[in-house]
Amino acid sequence: MRVDGKWDGKTRRIGANARLFRDFDAAIAPVKVIDGKNLW
Numbered sequence: 301m302r303v304d305g306k307w308d309g310k311t312r313r314i315g316a317n318a319r320l321f322r323d324f325d326a327a328i329a330p331v332k333v334i335d336g337k338n339l340w
Contacts, residue, residue, distance in 0.1 A: 318324050
């Protein structure tokens with residue numbers, strides 16, 4: 301994704317429900333805080 305938030309024609313992202321993963325422990329998963337206001 302480009303800095304202006306538009307699709308660059310290459311980068312792809314997907315979302316997945318982590319609760320569907322085997323042996324996933326949400327308590328130890330790293331957390332990245334994203335500020336939606338200053339994202340771009």
